[in-house]
Amino acid sequence: DADVTQTPRNRITKTGKRIMLECSQTKGHDRMYWYRQDPGLGLRLIYYSFDVKDINKGEISDGYSVSRQAQAKFSLSLESAIPNQTALYFCATSDQRTGGGRETQYFGPGTRLLVL
Amino acid sequence: AQSVTQLGSHVSVSEGALVLLRCNYSSSVPPYLFWYVQYPNQGLQLLLKYTSAATLVKGINGFEAEFKKSETSFHLTKPSAHMSDAAEYFCAVSGGSGGYQKVTFGTGTKLQVIP
Numbered sequence: 320d321a322d323v324t325q326t327p328r329n330r331i332t333k334t335g336k337r338i339m340l341e342c343s344q345t346k347g348h349d350r351m352y353w354y355r356q357d358p359g360l361g362l363r364l365i366y367y368s369f370d371v372k373d374i375n376k377g378e379i380s381d382g383y384s385v386s387r388q389a390q391a392k393f394s395l396s397l398e399s400a401i402p403n404q405t406a407l408y409f410c411a412t413s414d415q416r417t418g419g420g421r422e423t424q425y426f427g428p429g430t431r432l433l434v435l
Numbered sequence: 436a437q438s439v440t441q442l443g444s445h446v447s448v449s450e451g452a453l454v455l456l457r458c459n460y461s462s463s464v465p466p467y468l469f470w471y472v473q474y475p476n477q478g479l480q481l482l483l484k485y486t487s488a489a490t491l492v493k494g495i496n497g498f499e500a501e502f503k504k505s506e507t508s509f510h511l512t513k514p515s516a517h518m519s520d521a522a523e524y525f526c527a528v529s530g531g532s533g534g535y536q537k538v539t540f541g542t543g544t545k546l547q548v549i550p
Contacts, residue, residue, distance in 0.1 A: 323478070359444065361525060361542040362479075377537075409478055420529035420536025421467045421486040426478030 322346045323427035325410050331433045332400050340395045340430050342410030349415050351393040352424065353377075353385060356407040365408075368393055369415065400434045407431050437462040439526045441541035449549050454498075454513040456544050458526030461507065468509040469527040469538070470500055479525060485509060496520070521548045 323344045332338050342351065353365040354377075364377030366385040374385060382404060386394045397404055408430045413422040442457040460466055467486050471479040483494025490502040496519075500511045509526060523545045529536040 359542055362540040364537065411478075420538075421484070423469075423481045423484065424471075424479075424538065426471075426480065428476070428478050 323410060323412055323425055325408075325427040325430050327430060328428065329431045331435065333435050334401055336400050338397050338400055338432075340397075340408055340410075340432070342393045342395070342427055344391050344410075344412045344425075344427075346412055346414070346425060347390075348412035348425070349390060350413045350422075351387065352411040352413075353383075353393070353395045354409045354411065355379065355404075356409060356429075362409065365395065397432075397434075400432075402434045405432060405434045437466065437528050437530055437537075437539050439528045439539060439541040441524075441526050441544050443544055444542065445545045445547065447547040447549055448516045450518055451515050454511070454516045454520065454546065456511040456524050456526075456546065458500075458509045458511065458541060459507050460509060460526075460528045462528055462530055464530045467529045467536070468500075468502060469529075470494065470498070470509075470511050471525045471527060471540075473523045473525065473543075475522070482511070482524070516546075516548045518548050518550065521546055 326341045352367045354362040363379050368387045384396045410427040411424040413424045438461045440459045469484045470482040472482050473479045483492045485492050485502045493499045498513045523543045525543050526541040529538045
């Protein structure tokens, strides 16, 4: 079984709809991240969380919210989806015990979102 | 502030030829540097990372990268390309001064391997 799983893998929605992307991990890591990937732009950080009570905005958090329901679960919500949120979304985890900026991030397989 | 620049969004090599993917970084503190690979329809996975030990870093699948402070570079190489190396490669940097250090990714280089 994969260590970092994302559901759904693909989603088509309409402008104005609220949707939730879910991420679960079995790696026992405390840190979790949400990124979006757009062609030619690489990965950009949306939100990150260091533990259940710690949520931080990344560089492109507008239009998104997150919930850390448990150490192993981190959800991303689009409150009112718009077409320019069409992208590939990745969840990632890392272990702060190897931290200080050197920790490896472990990525889920991604969710491909299309907003019509 | 920190950033990485990957030169060339697409690189094509023949099977068996040298692979060279370029990455230059900017960082106000000694950096940690990473190369990640993304195979089609998959998430990213770590190829290798530099964390201030040896400047020549060996990774998985025969890849290696050399940290050159004077050139602010961390280019990725592999002596002989295989068809299975076709993927997108991302260089990333984080500040090496302790605490939480945001990881900044480059825009990626797609490697095509021609038979």
